[in-house]
Amino acid sequence: MSSLLQNLSSNETVLLMYLANELPADDRAEVEAMLNSDPQFGLQLAQLRQDFDAVNVSIALDDARSPIPSSFAAARAFGDHVRKARATQRTIDETGPARRSRWMLYPTAAAAMLTVGMLLWWGTTRDEWSAMPPPEIAAIPDLHLIDDTEVATTSLIATPVYAGPMDKLNDDQLLAMFEPVMQPAVIDAQYDYTALSYINETLQ
Amino acid sequence: MKASSISTHVETDEFLLGLIRQGDATAGEKLVLRYHEPLLRYLMRVTGKLHLAEELQQQTWVSVLQHVDKFNPASTGGGFKAWLFRIATNKANDLWRSKGRERTAMKGLTHITDDQTSDAGTQFQATQDDVRVRDAIARLPEPQRQVLMLRYYSGLKFVEIADMLGCPLNTALGRMHKALSKLRNMLTDPQPATVTADEVTQ
Numbered sequence: 293m294s295s296l297l298q299n300l301s302s303n304e305t306v307l308l309m310y311l312a313n314e315l316p317a318d319d320r321a322e323v324e325a326m327l328n329s330d331p332q333f334g335l336q337l338a339q340l341r342q343d344f345d346a347v348n349v350s351i352a353l354d355d356a357r358s359p360i361p362s363s364f365a366a367a368r369a370f371g372d373h374v375r376k377a378r379a380t381q382r383t384i385d386e387t388g389p390a391r392r393s394r395w396m397l398y399p400t401a402a403a404a405m406l407t408v409g410m411l412l413w414w415g416t417t418r419d420e421w422s423a424m425p426p427p428e429i430a431a432i433p434d435l436h437l438i439d440d441t442e443v444a445t446t447s448l449i450a451t452p453v454y455a456g457p458m459d460k461l462n463d464d465q466l467l468a469m470f471e472p473v474m475q476p477a478v479i480d481a482q483y484d485y486t487a488l489s490y491i492n493e494t495l496q
Numbered sequence: 497m498k499a500s501s502i503s504t505h506v507e508t509d510e511f512l513l514g515l516i517r518q519g520d521a522t523a524g525e526k527l528v529l530r531y532h533e534p535l536l537r538y539l540m541r542v543t544g545k546l547h548l549a550e551e552l553q554q555q556t557w558v559s560v561l562q563h564v565d566k567f568n569p570a571s572t573g574g575g576f577k578a579w580l581f582r583i584a585t586n587k588a589n590d591l592w593r594s595k596g597r598e599r600t601a602m603k604g605l606t607h608i609t610d611d612q613t614s615d616a617g618t619q620f621q622a623t624q625d626d627v628r629v630r631d632a633i634a635r636l637p638e639p640q641r642q643v644l645m646l647r648y649y650s651g652l653k654f655v656e657i658a659d660m661l662g663c664p665l666n667t668a669l670g671r672m673h674k675a676l677s678k679l680r681n682m683l684t685d686p687q688p689a690t691v692t693a694d695e696v697t698q
Contacts, residue, residue, distance in 0.1 A: 300665075374524040377519065
């Protein structure tokens, strides 16, 4: 038995599929063999065919006696819908790209404004950042805060007890500084506290 | 006239749909003319009212137009016809559900039923035979009537109908068989057949 017949749950469903001519050739042949060998199955088919035909005829007669509205009105109404849809689409096509390009300006302008704003903010706050030492630097005793000009031109020294420009210390102070650590870090400062932070970490 | 000059071009549904996508109103009208009668009669049988059927038919075509770009004949068994009847069936089911809610809301307030209400829009020339057939079909449980009418008016295969209704093939065939048996009984026996609650959902 083929797969479709196996999937049909009853004689009635098999016969309906047979009557409707929706069975594959192999299945159809199999049903015909069953019809030849089983008279009861043949009677079932005859009854079903009679029902099928009777209903089809009844509906056809009923339809024939029951006029329906002309199809032209419905066709014209649908044609109007298609025309309207086309007109709408044309409007979108004509005005859409310009609108789209204007809309595209908004995110671009917003991004540009954000970038400019961030640059301005960064530029104005950069000095504030530089003026504020990081906590680990600020915690160093006797920390001597220097301005950018000094940093740029002065050698810095940092020990566990002092971090600052070397030229602010006299010789005794320098010697005292050098005693606790064998290799104090002395570097040429750059512009900000990164240098101090670095030497401080190095010494610790 | 040369044989080669005779146009053998057949405007398939899918071809017309392609033209509709490009905004060809004439193609739309041709498609409506092609399916007007079976679709409207199907909806009349399902709803029982001409004015409702006309409204649903219009909604169906509007829906076709709205979703014409999404229609894919390769993924729809039965092609455009199946798609069209599927949309119409969904519209009818929506109406059926809303009518059910309406009926529930009206229950206890009135004894006037749809059957007792005269339908001015119906243009049936009612004879006794007409009424019997129509009434017998109308008394079928909705799922059975749907399969019977889809088969009759759309001519779709049972496999396609089952797919459209989202039920197994055996279920669709079972509904068809029950519908045929009931109609035979109702048309031969003047007593109205009793419909059980189970059958309504089958």
